[in-house]
Amino acid sequence: MSAAGNGSGSESGSGNGHGARMRLRLRIWRQAGPDEPGAFLDVDAHDIPEDCSFLEMLDIVNERLIDDDIEPVTFAHDCREGICGTCGVMINGRPHGPEKATATCQLHMRKFRDGDEIVIEPFRAASFPVVKDLMVDRRAFDRIIESGGFISAPTGTAPDANEIPVPKDVADFAMDAAACIGCGACVAACPNSAAQLFTAAKLGHLNVLPQGQPERWRRAEAMVETMESFFGSCTNHGECTEACPKEISLDFIAVLNRDYLKAKVKNRRLASQT
Amino acid sequence: MSVVLDAKVPDGPIADKWENHKFSVKLVNPANKRRFKILVVGTGLAGASAAASLAELGYKVEAFTFHDSPRRAHSIAAQGGINAAKNYRNDGDSVYRLFYDTVKGGDYRSREANVYRLAQVSLNIIDQCAAQGVPFAREYGGLLANRSFGGAQVSRTFYARGQTGQQLLLGAYQAMAAQIAAGGVTLHNRSDVLDIVVKDGEAVGIVTRDLLTGELRAHSGHAVVLATGGYGNVYYLSTNAMNCNVTAAWRAHRRGATFANPCYTQIHPTCIPASDEFQSKLTLMSESLRNDGRIWVPRNMDEARAAAEVPDADRYYFLEEKYPAFGNLVPRDVASRNAKTVVDQGMGVGPLRNGVYLDFADVIARDGESVVREKYGNLLDMYERITGEDPYRSPMRIYPATHYTMGGLWVDYNLMTNVPGLYALGECNFSDHGANRLGASALMQGLADGYFVLPYTIGDYLAPKLGSAPVPVDDPAFAAAVAEVDDRTRGWLAKRGTKSVDHYHRELGKIVWEYCGMARNRTGLEKALSEIPALREEFRANVKVLGSADTTNQSLEQVNRVDDFMEMAELKVRDALHREESCGGHFREEHQTPEGEALRDDDNFAYVAAWDWQGPDRPQELVKEPLEFENVKLTQRSYK
Numbered sequence: 001m002s003a004a005g006n007g008s009g010s011e012s013g014s015g016n017g018h019g020a021r022m023r024l025r026l027r028i029w030r031q032a033g034p035d036e037p038g039a040f041l042d043v044d045a046h047d048i049p050e051d052c053s054f055l056e057m058l059d060i061v062n063e064r065l066i067d068d069d070i071e072p073v074t075f076a077h078d079c080r081e082g083i084c085g086t087c088g089v090m091i092n093g094r095p096h097g098p099e100k101a102t103a104t105c106q107l108h109m110r111k112f113r114d115g116d117e118i119v120i121e122p123f124r125a126a127s128f129p130v131v132k133d134l135m136v137d138r139r140a141f142d143r144i145i146e147s148g149g150f151i152s153a154p155t156g157t158a159p160d161a162n163e164i165p166v167p168k169d170v171a172d173f174a175m176d177a178a179a180c181i182g183c184g185a186c187v188a189a190c191p192n193s194a195a196q197l198f199t200a201a202k203l204g205h206l207n208v209l210p211q212g213q214p215e216r217w218r219r220a221e222a223m224v225e226t227m228e229s230f231f232g233s234c235t236n237h238g239e240c241t242e243a244c245p246k247e248i249s250l251d252f253i254a255v256l257n258r259d260y261l262k263a264k265v266k267n268r269r270l271a272s273q274t
Numbered sequence: 275m276s277v278v279l280d281a282k283v284p285d286g287p288i289a290d291k292w293e294n295h296k297f298s299v300k301l302v303n304p305a306n307k308r309r310f311k312i313l314v315v316g317t318g319l320a321g322a323s324a325a326a327s328l329a330e331l332g333y334k335v336e337a338f339t340f341h342d343s344p345r346r347a348h349s350i351a352a353q354g355g356i357n358a359a360k361n362y363r364n365d366g367d368s369v370y371r372l373f374y375d376t377v378k379g380g381d382y383r384s385r386e387a388n389v390y391r392l393a394q395v396s397l398n399i400i401d402q403c404a405a406q407g408v409p410f411a412r413e414y415g416g417l418l419a420n421r422s423f424g425g426a427q428v429s430r431t432f433y434a435r436g437q438t439g440q441q442l443l444l445g446a447y448q449a450m451a452a453q454i455a456a457g458g459v460t461l462h463n464r465s466d467v468l469d470i471v472v473k474d475g476e477a478v479g480i481v482t483r484d485l486l487t488g489e490l491r492a493h494s495g496h497a498v499v500l501a502t503g504g505y506g507n508v509y510y511l512s513t514n515a516m517n518c519n520v521t522a523a524w525r526a527h528r529r530g531a532t533f534a535n536p537c538y539t540q541i542h543p544t545c546i547p548a549s550d551e552f553q554s555k556l557t558l559m560s561e562s563l564r565n566d567g568r569i570w571v572p573r574n575m576d577e578a579r580a581a582a583e584v585p586d587a588d589r590y591y592f593l594e595e596k597y598p599a600f601g602n603l604v605p606r607d608v609a610s611r612n613a614k615t616v617v618d619q620g621m622g623v624g625p626l627r628n629g630v631y632l633d634f635a636d637v638i639a640r641d642g643e644s645v646v647r648e649k650y651g652n653l654l655d656m657y658e659r660i661t662g663e664d665p666y667r668s669p670m671r672i673y674p675a676t677h678y679t680m681g682g683l684w685v686d687y688n689l690m691t692n693v694p695g696l697y698a699l700g701e702c703n704f705s706d707h708g709a710n711r712l713g714a715s716a717l718m719q720g721l722a723d724g725y726f727v728l729p730y731t732i733g734d735y736l737a738p739k740l741g742s743a744p745v746p747v748d749d750p751a752f753a754a755a756v757a758e759v760d761d762r763t764r765g766w767l768a769k770r771g772t773k774s775v776d777h778y779h780r781e782l783g784k785i786v787w788e789y790c791g792m793a794r795n796r797t798g799l800e801k802a803l804s805e806i807p808a809l810r811e812e813f814r815a816n817v818k819v820l821g822s823a824d825t826t827n828q829s830l831e832q833v834n835r836v837d838d839f840m841e842m843a844e845l846k847v848r849d850a851l852h853r854e855e856s857c858g859g860h861f862r863e864e865h866q867t868p869e870g871e872a873l874r875d876d877d878n879f880a881y882v883a884a885w886d887w888q889g890p891d892r893p894q895e896l897v898k899e900p901l902e903f904e905n906v907k908l909t910q911r912s913y914k
Contacts (some may be wrong), residue, residue, distance in 0.1 A: 019625060032825070033825060033826075049549070049550050049552065051549045051550060051661075051662070052549070052550060052552055052553075053554075053660075055554070056550075056552050056553065056554050059552060059554055059776070060552055063774055063776065063777075066774045066818060066820060066829075067774075069820065070820070071820045071821045072820070072828070072829060074826055074828055076342070077516060078341070078346055078348070078515040078516055078517050079346075079348060079350065079351050079515040079516075080515070080516060080554060080555045080557075081351055081555075081557050081558075081656075082656070083350055083351050083437070083440055084345075084346045084347075084348070084350050084351065084515060085345070085346065086341065086342070086346050099659075102659060106656070106659050106660070108659065108660065108662065110662050131486060131826055132825065132826040135826065137342065138342060138343065139342065139343070139463070141343065142343050142344075142345075142451065142461075142463075145447075145448060145451045146451040146452070146454050146455040147455065149448055149451065150406070150448035150449060150451055150452045151405070151406050151407040151448070152452060153402070153405035153406050153449070154327075154330040155323075155326065155327040155330055155402060155449075155725045155726070155729065156398075156402075156726075157405070158398070158401035158402045158404065158405035159401065159405070160401055161360070161400045161401045161403075161404035161405075161410075161418055162362065162417045162418055164404065164405070165412075165415065165416030165417055166412055166416050167412070167416050168412045168413065168414050168416065171409050171410070171411070171412040171416075174407070174409040175409040175434060175435060175441075178409050178434075178441060178444065179435075179437065179440075181440075182343065182345055205407065205409065206407050209407045209409070211404070211405055211406070211407045212407055
């Protein structure tokens with residue numbers, strides 16, 4: 001289907017016009033299961049519309065594999081608008097690929113050039129075991145949240161919402177942190193597979209709010225120690241924030257470090273008081 | 275034997291019904307709650323809030339999601355906000371006004387008592403979410419900010435930037451995570467619910483398929499709660515996430531739960547138009563853009579100049595011309611239909627001529643680019659990322675897309691379907707939005723159902739069951755259901771057909787969108803009724819699913835869902851054909867005012883159309899729940 005030469009002519013903007021097609025050399029990681037060996041599948045992907053997204057490009061590849069009686073490539077995806085955090089693959093060695101602040105599903109093929117080679121792999125981290133092909137298991141993130149990433153406010157107990165004022169700058173700071181989509185790119189980007197940025201985003205959200213104060217120290221200690229039981233240590237490379245599709249700031253890791261240190265002292269003191 | 279639907283609306287004045295009802299429902303003693311097991315399917319706003327709240331009360335909850343984490347549910351994508359009748363802005367809002375607006379906005383096809391309760395508990399929702407730490411927008415004084423949304427005359431919408439759904443969902447997910455840690459909720463992730471088990475007329479459990487290993491499991495409980503979202507993906511292209519599906523609700527329908535008003539679908543006016551056959555989904559651009567953007571198309575179909583070069587005289591600002599009072603802010607259904615009209619007349623813009631312009635040039639000239647960037651920057655950036663066009667230089671192209679489904683499983687005032695023990699919450703049920711949903715009301719309803727309605731009403735069903743154990747999973751009813759699911763699932767692998775699952779889903783979507791989309795007529799609907807069964811037969815004979823049933827297999831996950839959409843689509847079309855009137859999101863071209871507006875027929879169609887399954891070889895039977903309006907006066911909507 002060609003979309004060029006429609007006679008409308010009222011289009012402005014990108015110069016090379018819609019509907020251009022590209023040919024790409026793909027190297028896609030295939031792995032039948034968590035304990036199976038993996039290998040690259042080479043695909044000559046021709047006739048790829050430059051207006052399609054990266055995942056739609058994989059859809060096209062999969063349709064063609066099915067035509068050839070080859071099982072399609074498994075990859076995680078859902079909302080395809082950059083908010084659910086389900087998708088994410090390594091594209092030429094970078095989580096979510098070359099475009100800054102962009103999840104894989106929002107990356108479009110016009111960011112590549114005709115003839116490019118693209119290497120596609122799953123996120124690599126010991127705590128994110130490969131499920132199949134490009135899909136990994138990120139349940140360790142849920143364990144971190146369950147250990148303390150919440151404010152205990154059983155349904156029905158809340159006072160009127162305006163009885164707890166929150167200064168605007170505090171609310172904005174919390175929201176900057178809360179924007180994390182839990183995709184795991186930070187872990188995949190880190191040479192140590194550390195999950196500091198993910199954990200710090202939740203601590204930065206909850207620990208600055210007035211509502212979060214009663215559980216602040218318990219939360220910091222529990223979440224950091226649960227994190228450490230799954231993931232590597234942070235050595236301040238800063239790769240995580242570079243890869244983050246929501247550009248969560250490294251500053252939140254400073255909050256995490258400060259609160260964890262204080263928590264170790266305060267929690268001991270609180271314990272001795274009882 | 276026909277089903278009789280009893281809505282169980284409590285007696286008394288509308289303002290007292292919920293209070294009276296809460297007093298009259300049976301209670302389960304706190305110490306006895308742990309003896310009841312409740313299965314909650316879906317972990318979006320409705321499911322997660324229900325699971326958390328029920329576990330806090332002491333019930334034993336098992337929660338199921340097909341995602342890897344509960345936080346992925348599609349509630350997360352809601353942008354705009356959540357309504358509540360707090361009247362924090364002192365602008366005359368009230369529970370009664372929110373109730374009134376919602377019934378009117380729904381074009382008088384919802385149940386008054388449910389809507390009034392929704393408006394009442396909207397107050398508690400904001401309190402609850404603020405206490406959980408949801409980072410709502412604040413004023414400088416630290417109090418909550420509000421905005422007007424979707425043409426509402428009061429500012430009652432609370433928001434967290436453009437990510438309100440995300441923040442509310444994370445709040446509910448975190449509340450559930452606390453209960454998982456405390457042992458009140460057992461989470462089953464990557465578990466696809468493929469059947470509902472009914473024994474002696476009551477819902478007693480579900481059958482799941484483990485999406486990693488393919489293993490089928492039976493789960494038994496005292497009650498089953500479905501919070502599995504809507505059926506928008508019947509159109510293939512929609513703003514829904516790729517994995518949203520109707521399967522759990524449809525399987526419940528096949529087990530006896532009536533399905534209400536399937537023809538009611540909301541088409542959102544401001545989405546990015548499709549660019550290609552391989553487009554997989556459509557992306558919503560927040561409705562707030564209509565506050566400042568102007569919508570137009572060139573008057574001349576053969577317009578050759580770039581958009582910015584077209585002088586005002588040659589531009590057709592169709593909404594402003596037709597609706598001088600509301601202009602670009604007419605309700606969603608009106609804006610959508612008018613965009614369709616101009617595109618159908620050949621005036622569409624863009625490479626596929628399938629969009630209309632949404633132009634910010636005037637507001638940029640008036641307020642400056644930086645003001646526009648501050649207000650809408652994240653949306654305009656997203657537009658540029660997807661289309662490769664700079665919306666600050668040339669107008670955006672938009673077109674309507676399926677966004678939300680008002681129909682769903684029929685439920686009574688307790689949110690129970692007509693199958694005892696089976697509940698439906700959130701978008702999965704039909705109850706609160708009538709034929710059209712107001713902006714910022716979906717989040718409100720999901721959380722109302724989960725936090726503040728079901729935890730009160732479910733005790734009424736459970737209390738008399740005290741002392742009875744759930745039906746054991748080795749009961750023949752479970753064994754039969756598991757065997758059926760196994761046959762069905764493995765059956766697809768044996769077809770060895772020639773076309774992919776996606777191919778058939780796309781073909782189905784084209785039929786449903788063409789004949790049962792923004793505007794419908796008898797000829798088209800009848801055509802759809804002949805095409806859908808033919809496509810379904812071909813699909814069932816010729817679909818190609820590769821791989822195994824015993825590992826992760828995304829095609830196999832999809833094929834069951836598309837199969838259910840194939841049946842659901844037919845019912846949707848039949849419902850649209852039977853409803854010989856226009857109302858809200860259901861526009862029948864035969865029924866319009868001389869000005870082209872929706873023309874209701876209150877004498878003949880002021881009822882809920884619930885459809886009762888009669889087996890795979892016979893069409894569903896129509897069961898009516900009459901709608902009575904004691905508080906709201908029925909009028910013709912007018913936005914002139």
